[in-house]
Amino acid sequence: MLLSLSIKNYALIENLEIQFSDKFSIITGETGAGKSILLGALGLVLGNRADLSSLKDDTQKCIIEAEFLISAYNLKEFFKQNDLDYEELTIIRREILPSGKSRAFVNDSPVNLSELQELGNYLLDIHSQHQTRELIGEDFQLNLLDLVSQTSDLLSEYKVNLKELKQSEKELASLLTDKESLVKEYDYNAFLLDELVKSNLKEGELEELEQEVEQLSNVSLIEENLSKIVGISNEETIGIITQLKEAKNSFSKIDTYSKLYKDLLQRLDSIIIEYLDIIKESEVSLEKLEHNPERLEFVNNKLQIIYSLFQKHQVNSVEDLLQIQEDLEAKVLKVDEFDIQIQKLEKQIEELNVKLNSLAASISQKRKDKAPSLATEIRNIISSLGMPDAQLEFAFTQLDSFGKNGTDLISLNFSANKGSNLSPIKKVASGGELSRVMLAIKAVLANYSKLPTIIFDEIDTGVSGEIAIKMAEVMDKMSDKMQVFAITHLPQIAAKGNQHYKVFKYNQGNTTFSEIKLLSNDDRIVEIAEMLSGKNISDSALTHAKNLLN
Incomplete structure (x- = not known):
């Protein structure tokens, strides 16, 4: 208020x-x-x-x-x-x-x-008067009937489900489009994936293979030099190990005379241990060396496959190829999973359609149950407003699809004169008739809902x-x-x-x-008398004004 x-x-x-x-x-x-x-x-x-x-x-x-x-x-x-x-x-x-x-x-x-x-x-x-024109709108007529029919809870549930249906239909359409696109690429993606899978790639493999090729290609040179290293170390009279041990023996004879000699003896001892370990690993490596042309050919072929895949996929690392393999697996798998997702959505859409049809039917029934009495209430009021022969009814048409407020299309049909056929009010009612019908509607609504303050202009x-x-x-x-x-x-x-x-x-x-x-009351008498007769107020206008006020 x-x-x-x-x-x-x-x-x-x-x-x-x-x-x-x-x-x-x-x-x-x-x-x-x-x-x-x-x-x-x-x-x-x-x-x-x-x-x-x-x-x-x-x-x-x-x-x-x-x-x-x-x-x-x-x-x-x-x-x-x-x-x-x-x-x-x-x-x-x-x-x-x-x-x-x-x-x-x-x-x-x-x-x-x-x-x-x-x-x-x-x-x-x-x-x-402009707002009176709202009466001819189908949304206004439907909202009027819904307010009186008390369909708000059902409509809220209907709108939630309708939103979910539209979202599901949108997702389904997107899935079908994506599937169609992916199916076209499926054979090519599957071929690329198969090629990568057969290559049996592993992270860090490229460096290992390139190093192995270098070793297999130079096995004679490696063998020659490892043998030389082992030989000069183990020579009985002039071998490095023999000489290091002699040096150690010499330091051990004087280490008690100075901390420096003692430290040098410890350092030399560490060198001998490290050197013996180097010679041992060299001997093991020498024993493992072998001329293997078949392995060299295999590694070279594997490297050529990797280089070819680099060029095909325009990358420069095995890790990039593995990522492409993972992406291709997802795409191929996605095609296989599309039917499952599509079936799930189709079932969801079917269930929502059933639910919406049920809700729409309930809403429609409530509207149809209330429409005759609402029309009668409005008709009784407009009858007192100078239209005693007016007829009014709500006509229902069923929509083929779900509308935003159900499946009903409402038309408020009207006739101001006896014997005339009822037609949509927007086609047959004059401005004055629309004003009186709207006033009647507002009066009826006041009985059903707490309306805001209204100013009739x-x-x-x-x-x-x-x-x-x-x-x-x-x-x-x-x-x-x-x-x-x-x-x-x-x-x-x-x-x-x-x-x-x-x-x-x-x-x-x-x-x-x-x-x-x-x-004030006296001011009202004067104002109403002036409305009756103009600025020059007559006695009869004053009397008439008093009678109207009483």
Whole structure:
């Protein structure tokens, strides 16, 4: 419920603060007095785009602040999700700076326009003639029926499953496309893989093979030199080992005379041990040496295979070839696994189709069960609004596929006159008829859901007399369950309000200002009399105004 509105430096308004009460409020004023300014300010609170030209003084910022009582709207979760402080008395503030920048706050926490617009949808509904055109939209008609049929839980489950179905279908299509592409490459990939597998590659193998080729190719030279090394070491009289041992024997005779000699003896002893180990390994290596042309040919062939694979795959290491082998194995295996994944997805899609058909059928049945009584409720109200012969029904058509809200296509069919065939309301209803049907729908919805504050902006256009009184009675009854405002030019409607606000303009110096004030009972009599007879108020107009108010 809208409790108060404060406007500073906006359009023709310099500084305005006004309090509102619940029930049914009337706003009147001459054309151009500033009713559109009031709606524009409220639109900014709802998240409409700001316009720098709307500043009255373009050197000062514009501030619009609205206070709402929101305890009835179950908005705690919304505030939590948007990281806002929840207050039952919530203040929305919108600022337009002279620079053109705009800022918005909810309970002093900054918010972006999308958040403000979403919150505004829960709090305030400015219903203009333009919005009446929403009635002809199929989405509006379907949402209306869903609200009354209480299908929200089923629809939520349906939408979750529909999203999952579309995702599964997308994945299946992608899998089928990938499989088709991979199958085309399968034979070539399998050939490349087989070639690599048969090569029996191992990490570090290239260096080992290249070294082995060098050794096998030079076995005679290696044998000759190893034999020479072993020979000169083991010669009995002049061999290196014999001479080293003689040197050791000499050091051992003098090592007690100096620490230096003792250290040299230890070092020489270490050299003899290391040298004996070298000779031993050389002897072992010499024993293992053999001329093996077959092995040399095999290693050379293996190296040629590796070099050829390097060139084919444009790499320069065995490790790269092993990675390519691993990738090819994955591709070949993937083709083999595709059918398993495809079958799994097809089964999942089949199950989702069954579930969605069941949910759609349940939703459709709830809609069809409620549609006749809803049509009757709307028809009863529009009958009192000057259309006693009007007929109205919800017609159902089954979709061939899953729509975003089920498998129903809804058409609100209408006839204003006796004996006329019912046709889609968008084709046969006039503007005035649409306004009355929309008012009836809003009145019915007020019985089913806690609606936001509603402002009817000249919904009474094109009607007068008794019909205007009936429209006022409908709006007044709506105000038993919600806060209702009516901007009107009709005295019959103005007289029905619980409180009456007047918008007016006045000049001060060379400047025009717009103002709004709450009328006293005497002021209301004068205002309604003026609406009846114009500026020159007659006694009969005053009497008529009093009768309307009573």
